[in-house]
Structures are given as structure tokens and as C-alpha cells.
């Protein structure tokens with residue numbers, strides 16, 4: 001039974017007891033119909049809520065401006081009391097009444113926390129903890145601006161931190177005229193779909209006692225890709241005489257709407273080239289990459305869901321993953337997801353969902369590490385081998401012993417000569433210089449020029465010195481051999497503290513600072529921005545004058561691919577202890593209905609150990625490709641080269657140089673030396 005012509009204000013409904021004041025039969029009839037509208041809506045919504053809502057907060061959203069406009073409220077109220085002037089009644093009164101009835105109905109069930117949001121008001125700062133809302137009820141007045149109204153309410157709801165697009169939505173259309181027009185329901189559902197809301201039903205009255213429940217399926221029939229073109233009548237609420245509401249059928253009002261097979265629907269992926277996640281951009285008209293961890297994962301997701309993955313070109317400004325600008329806007333891939341330009345991003349994206357409300361994250365499919373990379377230690381220069389065997393203190397001790405023993409010998413020989421009755425046999429230890437030279441010969445394992453005198457004390461000292469030199473020499477030569485062959489490595493930076501203290505330049509990419517706010521600390525004030533990580537990696541590996549804070553997977557891959565020396569040793573080193581472990585996830589715009597499907601794929605891929613296998617494969621391939629430049633020695637033994645004996649030759653030339661100089665000075669100064677004779 002339709003009443004397309006009857007326009008009525010439900011202000012009259014506000015108070016059921018006001019019915020008694022009805023003065024005419026007509027008015028009484030109008031009141032019943034309008035009251036029926038609000039009442040049926042509320043009854044039906046309450047029924048749906050009892051059947052489907054979870055225990056979480058129920059949000060009632062409306063755009064009622066009455067509560068703000070006191071005079072309007074009074075006006076509405078007075079009208080309802082007077083029961084007059086039906087024709088110019090304001091539709092907003094209808095909202096006010098329905099809202100009150102609804103809140104009463106929800107409140108009386110005592111089942112859910114209730115939150116009432118008015119679109120006109122400022123965003124309430126009620127919730128500090130991001131506990132997501134469980135369900136929403138939207139009140140919308142049926143008129144030409146109804147869709148705008150929904151859009152506006154959604155915008156307001158989204159600013160709330162507990163906004164949950166996966167919740168169940170009931171949109172209640174408040175009618176002043178009852179018509180069988182479905183266009184509005186479709187438009188509203190389509191508008192909700194723009195906000196990624198899928199689980200929504202629209203309630204609309206089609207006759208006095210019948211309320212239809214509509215929904216829509218964005219991916220149905222097969223081949224339709226997230227496009228709402230029609231609505232489906234799911235069920236109807238029938239109001240019986242005793243004002244109770246019953247469902248006509250018992251179909252599920254919130255069925256699964258995302259099919260398992262999407263029949264090739266296109267999905268837009270934000271990405272850019274970043275080893276080892278996305279590698280080697282193909283030279284084709286569309287954007288695509290040849291390989292990479294994420295490239296393989298996308299392929300699996302695409303195959304599982306039967307979707308076509310369309311890759312976006314890399315972010316124009318080169319900001320890659322993106323970071324927070326000082327004026328509060330995000331850039332890069334993160335911004336693309338936030339604004340919904342793409343459906344997902346796959347590029348080794350670190351978990352940031354705790355700081356960005358507009359993004360949701362999948363399960364992690366990888367755990368990356370952020371850590372310091374430092375230049376590898378350089379070997380000691382080989383020319384130092386001869387002297388590096390002993391520490392300076394030992395050299396000093398040796399020298400002291402040498403001089404002391406020479407002095408002692410000299411004195412002992414002197415005293416022995418003085419007290420001796422026999423004439424001295426030989427003169428070889430009678431002066432300090434002679435002692436020093438003789439003992440020097442023993443150090444170098446030469447025989448001393450003459451036998452020492454046959455005096456027990458002198459011979460004793462001589463023997464002691466010979467033994468001492470024998471021991472020291474043996475040790476020295478043993479060590480010298482190993483130093484000549486392998487001079488060892490200089491000290492390598494081995495802690496963050498050391499990096500900061502050593503004065504070496506260090507780079508921290510801005511994107512890392514945005515995830516780890518601790519890095520913007522004063523402690524790291526001298527950091528370089530390193531926005532192009534590759535340049536920094538190159539500098540680290542080739543010039544070795546930079547430490548870099550970056551992620552494990554990329555750095556290890558780049559090291560395997562590019563930064564190996566001729567002996568197959570890495571040019572980029574690390575020390576124990578990672579700074580931070582990071583979850584690598586797939587970010588999607590908040591509410592993306594595909595998230596569960598992605599999570600399923602990730603779980604399976606993870607359980608199969610595929611990610612780990614892919615990573616090993618990729619690294620192995622990279623090592624192979626760089627191995628063609630290696631010149632590894634065959635076998636364990638190496639031939640000594642001139643380089644190994646560098647230090648010996650240097651000392652030889654030093655000696656020759658000094659000999660030549662002394663020879664020249666002798667030649668030049670001969671006259672001076674001879675003349676005085």
C-alpha cells in the first residue's frame with residue numbers, strides 16, 4: 001500500500017502520547033504513517049543489530065543540526081505540540097525523532113557501548129585508544145542531497161581514530177514520501193564503496209508496513225570489478241499489528257561479498273625498483289620488473305586471486321617509500337596508498353601502521369633488520385711487517401738490554417784489565433763502541449770479530465747475550481714469516497659508539513628516520529641524509545669513508561651483487577647486533593576488502609618457506625653473476641710475491657741509500673779530513 005502523495009513531518013511522532021491530541025481523522029492517519037516510518041526503521045534496525053552486531057561500540061551517525069540550533073529545536077518541538085501546520089513541517093524534525101527512538105532502542109538492549117556522532121560537529125576526541133568500532137548506523141534524509149549527506153557523514157567518520165570500514169553498516173533512509181525508488185539506495189551503497197565499506201545494508205520503506213533491505217555486490221556478477229551498478233533486495237521487514245517487526249525471509253544480511261576468483265580484475269600496485277624486492281625494470285610500455293622477492297609474491301597473489309596486477313610507475317619525486325614532510329604530508333609510495341591511488345604496495349615496505357591511520361597492514365612476510373654497515377678493515381701495509389712483529393715497548397726493552405749489556409761488558413773488561421797481571425790478549429772489548437759492534441753482530445747471528453778474553457766473568461756475559469739473542473731471534477723470525485705472508489687487518493669499527501666517536505661520515509636515509517624516530521636524536525645530528533642509498537653504498541664500498549645505517553636484505557644483496565673484491569671478500573662489513581628488527585608488510589588503504597585474501601596468501605607462502613627459498617636463490621644468483629670477476633687462487637698455498645717481501649726490500653734500499661750517502665760524504669769531505677794531518 002503506497003502513499004506517494006502524502007508528505008508529513010514526523011515531528012508528530014516524537015511523542016507517542018501526543019496522539020491523544022489528534023483533532024482530525026486525517027491528521028491521525030498522517031501521524032500513524034509517519035510514526036510508522038520512524039518506528040519501523042528503528043524496529044528493523046534493532047532486529048538487525050541484535051542478529052548481526054558484535055559486542056563493540058555502535059556508532060550512530062546523523063547530520064542533525066537541530067541540536068546545534070536551539071531555536072530550530074524549539075521550533076520543531078513546539079510544532080509537534082501544536083500539531084498544526086503539517087504542510088511546512090521540516091524534514092529535520094523527522095531525523096531528530098528517529099534518532100531519539102533509535103538511541104532509546106539501542107540503549108534499552110544494554111548490549112553495546114553507544115557513540116553518537118553528528119556530522120556537523122567538530123570531530124570528537126573521545127577515543128584515545130584505537131579500538132575499532134563494531135558497527136555503524138547512518139541516518140539519511142531522503143532528498144536530492146542525500147548522497148552528499150552520506151559522503152559528508154563518511155568524511156567525518158573517517159577522521160575518527162576508531163573508524164572501521166570493515167564494520168557492519170546500516171543506512172536508514174528517512175522518508176517523508178513513500179515511493180518504490182531504488183536509485184537512492186544504489187547511490188548510497190556506491191558512495192559507501194568509495195570509502196571501502198562493503199558490509200552495508202540500506203533500509204527503505206516501500207509501503208506502510210514493509211521495509212526493504214538492500215545491499216549490493218561490487219564483484220558480482222563475475223567479471224565486474226569493484227563497481228556498483230545495481231542493488232539486490234536481500235530481505236524485507238514486515239511490521240505486524242502488534243508493532244513488532246519480522247523478516248520475510250531469513251537470508252544473511254551480511255554475506256561474503258568478495259569472491260575467491262576475481263576473473264582478472266585489475267589491481268594497482270605501487271612499487272619501484274629496489275633490490276632484492278623489485279629488480280630490473282623491463283623495457284616495455286607498461287611498468288614491470290623481471291624478478292625480486294616482491295615480484296614473486298605479487299605473482300603468487302595474482303594467481304591465487306586470479307587478478308591482473310597493474311604496476312604504477314615509481315613515485316615521481318624519487319621519495320621511494322616516503323616519509324613525513326615537515327608540513328605534515330607524506331610522500332612516496334606511502335602517500336599513494338594513503339590517498340587510495342593504488343590497491344596495495346609491495347616494495348619491502350616496513351610496518352608503519354602504528355603511525356598512519358589511513359593505512360592497514362597485512363601480516364608480515366619477512367623480518368628485515370636495520371643495522372650499521374661499515375667499511376671493512378684494511379690490511380696493514382706490508383712495508384711495516386719487519387717492525388710490526390714486536391710492540392714498541394718490546395723494541396725498547398730489547399734496545400735497553402743491548403745498550404746495558406754493552407755498557408756492562410765494557411766496564412767489566414776495563415776493570416778486569418786493570419786488575420789483571422797478564423797483558424791483555426785482545427783489544428776487542430776495550431771501548432764501548434767495540435762492545436756495541438760486537439754485540440750487534442751477535443744479534444744478527446754473525447760471529448763476533450774476536451773471541452772474548454779468557455776471563456770467566458767476561459765469557460759469562462758473552463754467553464748470556466748469545467743465549468738471549470738466540471731466543472729473541474727465534475721468536476722474531478717465526479713471527480716475521482707470518483707477518484710477511486699475511487700482515488693482518490687493521491681495527492674495524494665495531495660499535496655504534498665507535499662510529500659516532502671516530503669522526504667518520506655516516507649516512508641515515510630519511511625514510512629510516514621516519515620509522516625510527518630515535519634516529520632524529522641529537523646524538524645523530526651529523527648524519528648525512530643519504531636519500532639515494534645506492535650512492536651511499538657505492539661510497540661505502542669503494543671509498544670506505546662512510547658508515548651507512550640501512551637494511552639487511554638490500555645491503556646483503558648489493559654486497560653479493562656488486563661489492564666484492566677480487567678475492568670474493570665483501571667490501572661492506574657489519575658488526576654484531578642489529579639496531580632494530582622490522583616487519584615487512586603489504587600496506588593497503590584502510591578498509592581494503594582484499595586484505596584477508598592477501599593475508600591468506602602470505603600465510604601459505606610463509607608456511608611453505610617460499611620467501612626464504614626465494615631469498616637464497618636471488619642471493620646465490622647475484623653471487624654467481626659477480627663471481628666471474630673473481631681471481632681466486634687455486635688451492636691453499638700461494639707463491640710469495642715481491643709484494644709479500646715488500647718490507648725486506650724497503651729496508652734493503654734504505655740501507656743502500658744510507659751507504660751511498662755516507663760514501664758520498666766521505667768522498668766529498670776527504671780533503672777536510674786529510675788537510676789537518
Ligand SMILES: *[C@@H]1O[C@H](CO)[C@@H](O)[C@H](O)[C@H]1NC(C)=O
Pocket residue numbers: 069070071072073075
Ligand atoms: C536555526 O533554525 C531556525 C529555524 O529553523 C532558522 O531560521 C535559522 O536560520 C537557524 N540558524 C542557523 C544558524 O542555522
Ligand SMILES: *[C@@H]1O[C@H](CO)[C@@H](O)[C@H](O)[C@H]1NC(C)=O
Pocket residue numbers: 143144181182183184
Ligand atoms: C529516484 O530518486 C532519484 C534521486 O534519488 C531521482 O533522480 C530519480 O528520478 C527517482 N526515480 C524515480 C523513478 O522516481
Ligand SMILES: *[C@@H]1O[C@H](CO)[C@@H](O)[C@H](O)[C@H]1NC(C)=O
Pocket residue numbers: 261262263264265306
Ligand atoms: C581467471 O580469470 C579469467 C578471466 O580473466 C578466466 O577466464 C579464468 O577462467 C579464471 N581462472 C580461474 C582459474 O578461474
Ligand SMILES: *[C@@H]1O[C@H](CO)[C@@H](O)[C@H](O)[C@H]1NC(C)=O
Pocket residue numbers: 325327328329
Ligand atoms: C607540503 O609540502 C609539499 C612540498 O614541500 C607540498 O607539495 C604539499 O602540498 C605541502 N602540503 C601541505 C599540506 O601544505
